[in-house]
Amino acid sequence: MQGMSNDYGEPIGQVLGDNFRVPALLPGWTALEGIVLVKALDDEGRPSWAFRETEGMNIEEVIGVLTVQLDILRERAVDAFRVDEDDD
Structure with missing residues (x-):
């Protein structure tokens, strides 16, 4: 990645190992930064x-980033408990 110094941290695969998996980015997307x-x-x-x-x-x-993600997750959690009006 551009701008990353070689002495900062380790590649994520070395830190988390091969068994730690996450969904891939969408086709054409390029990873820049992360948490x-x-x-x-x-x-x-x-x-x-x-x-x-x-x-x-x-x-x-x-x-x-964390604030937006928390808001999205909170909305998903609320949606899981919403009663669908069509189910009445």
């Missing part, structure tokens, strides 16, 4: 959360 939230076992075997972002993201961008 990752991973549930993992800590060094004492307890479940914990690890958050990482790529080098090129600033804090305002990270907050904006």
